[in-house]
Amino acid sequence: MSLDATLLRIDSDLPAALDRLMELLRLQSISTDPAFAAQCDAAADWLVADLQSLGIAAEKRTTPGHPMVVGHVEGDGPHVLFYGHYDVQPVDPLHLWDRDPFDPAIEETDKGRVIRGRGASDDKGQLMTFVEACRAWKAEHGEMPCRITFFFEGEEESGSPSLVPFLEENAEELKADLALICDTGLFQSTTPSIITRLRGMLQEEIVLTGPDKDLHSGMYGGAAINPIRVLARIVGGLHGPDGRVQVPHFYDGVPELSEDIAEQWQALGFDHRGFLGDVGLSIPAGEEGYSPLEMIWSRPTAEVNGITGGYTGDGFKTVLPSKASAKVSFRLVGDQDPHALREHFRDWVRAQLPGDVTAEFSGIGASPASEMATDHPAFEAARRALSEEWGVEAAFGGCGGSIPVAGYFKSILGMDTMLVGWAKDDDQIHSPNEKYDVESFHKGIRSWARVLDAIR
Amino acid sequence: MSLDATLLRIDSDLPAALDRLMELLRLQSISTDPAFAAQCDAAADWLVADLQSLGIAAEKRTTPGHPMVVGHVEGDGPHVLFYGHYDVQPVDPLHLWDRDPFDPAIEETDKGRVIRGRGASDDKGQLMTFVEACRAWKAEHGEMPCRITFFFEGEEESGSPSLVPFLEENAEELKADLALICDTGLFQSTTPSIITRLRGMLQEEIVLTGPDKDLHSGMYGGAAINPIRVLARIVGGLHGPDGRVQVPHFYDGVPELSEDIAEQWQALGFDHRGFLGDVGLSIPAGEEGYSPLEMIWSRPTAEVNGITGGYTGDGFKTVLPSKASAKVSFRLVGDQDPHALREHFRDWVRAQLPGDVTAEFSGIGASPASEMATDHPAFEAARRALSEEWGVEAAFGGCGGSIPVAGYFKSILGMDTMLVGWAKDDDQIHSPNEKYDVESFHKGIRSWARVLDAIR
Structure with missing residues (x-):
């Protein structure tokens, strides 16, 4: 059972994976503020080096804005492209943070251990779940589960001005059978969810x-x-x-x-009251x-x-x-x-x-808004894999946010996208005291190993 | 003709009067910023010394905020209180100033000579027109034209937090027959104006x-x-x-x-179009x-x-x-x-x-708003005096601004106030490059000599 061995390796490697994430979180890659351009560049360099350490042919690619990171690795089975973004939101108002947003730490809370810092959830923590799954798989198998293209952007939080030209200029290189994105959350913080529509x-x-x-x-x-x-x-x-x-x-x-x-949505049993109540609202x-x-x-x-x-x-x-x-x-x-x-x-x-x-x-x-091709067989395979990891039936759900890259993958590269992610509603992304549950990070890595195993 | 002699003396003493104003303008008495508290204190000291040099019993009076300056001098005729403020507005944005706001200078411009610097108009330049008129009068006559109380505040630009308690605690000492304030402007920059209402x-x-x-x-x-x-x-x-x-x-x-x-207002011939046009508006x-x-x-x-x-x-x-x-x-x-x-x-x-x-x-x-008691005989006497100095019929006008001290003089001290001043619309008070026309200063001093002569 090669998947089981990979999952065990993920469990034992968790402390080292957290240390790697901390390194990335320390880089102040705020894309919207030109004062942080060098830090964006440093985050791209860090990712290139990390991918290269996995034997992936990765490089930093310049744009008129912040650089893209592109890496390729061969493998059997389908060709997937994994997208994430290494840039983060501004941190103001700084006085509302309980710690330096770029001095991340693991904190014990009532709800378990969390990784605290800007980008812990959105999207450095999330993108690293995929990278860590690949690392464990490679270590266990000596190769990747399938052919993978890694594609990391550094302008997602500032309107992605370089994205469309980059996709157009590099369409042949980036086109794959399916795109995977890890920039969304668990439904009601508990149920893995494959996003079928984005605003x-x-x-x-x-x-x-x-x-x-x-x-x-x-x-x-x-x-x-x-x-x-x-x-x-x-x-x-x-x-x-x-x-x-x-x-x-x-x-x-x-x-x-x-x-x-x-x-379908009715059946999800969304807790409308709790959703608003969590942020002090009722109407x-x-x-x-x-x-x-x-x-x-x-x-x-x-x-x-x-x-x-x-x-x-x-x-x-x-x-x-x-x-x-x-x-x-x-x-x-x-x-x-x-x-x-x-x-x-x-x-x-x-x-x-x-x-x-x-x-x-x-x-x-x-x-524009996008709607996903849920009839692609990978969607049902992934849904089963996620249900196994989380012990609860995974959902096909919507997402109020906007992840325009999924639309561009379809319109420019002709490629469907599957969005899954492990963020929780209380992650405070874009806000002071952003966090990512260590559970999200750990089970997220395991989830990707399962999904890659299921769709390869 | 003792008034004529006083006016001649004012003319010949103008260079020295300008030098004295420059000394006061160099003191950085920004009242809203605690960093400048010592400079506010220094401005109060300067005024005390200057009043004492005229034989006025003047002293600095402490408050929970910046000090008041109070001086008394005996004389025949009515008892007037003259109020001004020695504090100034902050100077930011500093880069918009063409010179150090606290290194004042006389500059030649298209429109004549101006005194450039923070407080040149509001209110150091204006308050000194009254002091200089008294100085010339004293030099010529050996005494003041009437009994005068001098009252200078150091918190006018920061909400006057100490004013009401100070007036209440010193009501008997400060009460006079009429208050005079020099903190307003010429109507349309040309016509002397006695303010009859404040919002x-x-x-x-x-x-x-x-x-x-x-x-x-x-x-x-x-x-x-x-x-x-x-x-x-x-x-x-x-x-x-x-x-x-x-x-x-x-x-x-x-x-x-x-x-x-x-x-009356109709007859003033206010240039509505120019008033709005000067700031890029028309409606x-x-x-x-x-x-x-x-x-x-x-x-x-x-x-x-x-x-x-x-x-x-x-x-x-x-x-x-x-x-x-x-x-x-x-x-x-x-x-x-x-x-x-x-x-x-x-x-x-x-x-x-x-x-x-x-x-x-x-x-x-x-x-609250205040309306002046224009039936007080001093108003008509002053109007005639001002008309003579400026060669144009002086106006009874309004003022859109708020000078709460006039209201407090009425409600706390039971005293009417006459507001006249020599500021022009382009003095840029509260803004970078504040100035006061040398003409305003010179004719302002002469105007006060005429007003004092008329109402004594």
């Missing part, structure tokens, strides 16, 4: 300008337009009282859920008539991720500012077209501007 | 909390309430489409302008049916001076934040009660909160 994403930054300089609100207040007032009115009007997004044509291409899938904030699970998995959203204008420090300054800005993102489903929607949104904003206020828009990311 | 001020900071931590908008977007959305809807609804403030009872106590005053943003001058002088306002929530750095972060906050201020007129209004505003905000969102309020400043 798309549209990001826009708006900067409104009123007066051509900051003014004193005593001298000008009342007569001069305040761009914060205009911006607040616009973004405050994104949602109607029924929770529906008010941008015209927003719901074009949004399908209603099929009865079949609605029933679903989305469209009337939909369950929270539908709000996250099958309904589109509009969200203001950031707003700023005027004086925001301590105390008070009676400034009437020249500018105010907001970062707005939309999660998309079905056939919503992000490019058309961008124009509809800009038109909608412009139509609400008073005469003296101008708007500048910066379009940042735009990716 | 009051109410400041509130609101912090809204939704989820108990920052969330990932992919994981929770749609189901979890975003406090930015709620805050934007609320502050975006502060004004109706007609520009009127929507808080219930907001207009309680707001008087319509009397026909008499409306006609008055206040209530429909009022002129820009009325919007500033006689109408109340609601203004968002700052708003912040979520990720506001470069790039994008798809966070669904736990908190969002805004700093809101109201300029008040007539009999609007700031304390009642604070409660109306808080009630109005609370009534709009969805179930899962809570609000915390911090009330910062609250002062």
Whole structure:
């Protein structure tokens, strides 16, 4: 039983695997902030060296942004491409962290041992579960379970500007039979889940300008337009009282859920109350008539991720500012077209501007929603393998997040993607005190060994 | 003609008067920043010594914050109190200054000679016009024109926390027949103006909390309430489409302008177009049916001076934040009660909160509007004196700003206040490259000599 031997090796190698992850977590690979470019580069170098130590032909590939890491290893059976990202989210507000986000540690908690640090879950911890599974397999078998291409990106948290050109330029090299991605979570933190649908994403930054300089609100207040007032009115009007997004044509291409899938989701027994209760809430904030699970998995959203204008420090300054800005993102489903929607949104904003206020828009990311080809035989094989590892029937589920690369793998490389992951709802990804359960890491490595065994 | 002799002496002493002002401007008396406390103290010491050199019994008086300077000098005729403040605004952003803000200089410009430096106009330059007028008078006559109390504050730019207790504790000592304040400007930069009304001020900071931590908008977007959305809807609804403030009872106590005053203001020939055009605007943003001058002088306002929530750095972060906050201020007129209004505003905000969102309020400043007793004979006497100095009919005007000390002089000391000043619209007070025209300083000193002569 070669799988059993591999699983035993994974168990005994866990401390060393954790040490390797800690090395990677110490690299401050925040992709959105140019100040951390050298650290992104160092994370890519670290991964290249680690893959090479497994006998994989790996190299760092430059892009106009942060580098990609690509590695190839031969093997029998199907050719899979594994994708992960080594970049992480910014760490502010830093004062809310209980430790230096880049000085990771294993902590004992009420709920078991956790790896604490930025990227522990998203996505360094997750991507290393696959690498560690390959390491154990290689050590046990002297070769890999199948032909594998490793593909790590360093710009996932900053809109992946280099991804599409890179895929297009290297399509032949990267094309495989199936893509695997480890950047999602366990359903309700307990049940392994194969993601069958991802929401798309549209990001826009708006900067409104009123007066051509900051003014004193005593001298000008009342007569001069305040761009914060205009911006607040616009973004405050994104949602109607029924929770529906008010941008015209927003719901074009949004399908209603099929009865079949609605029933499947019903059967999952999602704990709506606990889901909101865990973050101090009790009232679903989305469209009337939909369950929270539908709000996250099958309904589109509009969200203001950031707003700023005027004086925001301590105390008070009676400034009437020249500018105010907001970062707005939309999660998309079905056939919503992000490019058309961008124009509809800009038109909608412009139509609400008073005469003296101008708007500048910066379009940042735009990716459509994707739905997975669950009839690919690997999906059912993986589902059985995951059910065995976790001792509970694995689920086909949705994901409220956006992993645009899965859509690009399909549209550019013609390749289906299977997304599984071991993150838990309380991992605090993108937030202070991000963690990854040691159990997620350990069982995640074992899960990948089982999945590779099942699909090879 | 003793006034003429005094005016001649002012002219010949101008270079020395400028040198004295430069000494005071070199002291970095930024009151809001504790790092500059010793410099505030030094500015108070400088003023005490300067007053003493005129034979005035002056001393520095401690407070829990920066010291007050109080000086008394006997004389015939009415007893006036002159108020000014020796503290200045912070100087950031420093890189926008063309010279060290505390290394003042006389500069030649297209529009004549200016004194450049922090505090040149607000309020060191202005307060010294009164002191220099007294110096010239004393030199010429051997005594002061009337009994004068000098009262200089060092916390005007940081909310005057010690002012009210100091006035209450020293009411008997400070009470005079009339207060004089030099902290306002020339009407349209050319016409001397006696301020007959000041707007009051109410400041509130609101912090809204939704989820108990920052969330990932992919994981929770749609189901979890975003406090930015709620805050934007609320502050975006502060004004109706007609520009009127929507808080219930907001207009309680707001008087319509009397026909008499409306006609006076009409006659001032205010350049509405130039006023807005100077800051890149063309459309008055206040209530429909009022002129820009009325919007500033006689109408109340609601203004968002700052708003912040979520990720506001470069790039994008798809966070669904736990908190969002805004700093809101109201300029008040007539009999609007700031304390009642604070409660109306808080009630109005609370009534709009969805179930899962809570609000915390911090009330910062609250002062009612004030209207001056223009039937006091000194007002008409001063108006004639100013008209003579400037060669143009002096105006009775309003001021959109808030100078709460005038209200306290009335409510605590039972004393009316006359506000005149020589600042120009382009003095850039509170901003980089603050300046004061040498003409303002010179004619300001002469103006005070004329006013003192007229009202004694």
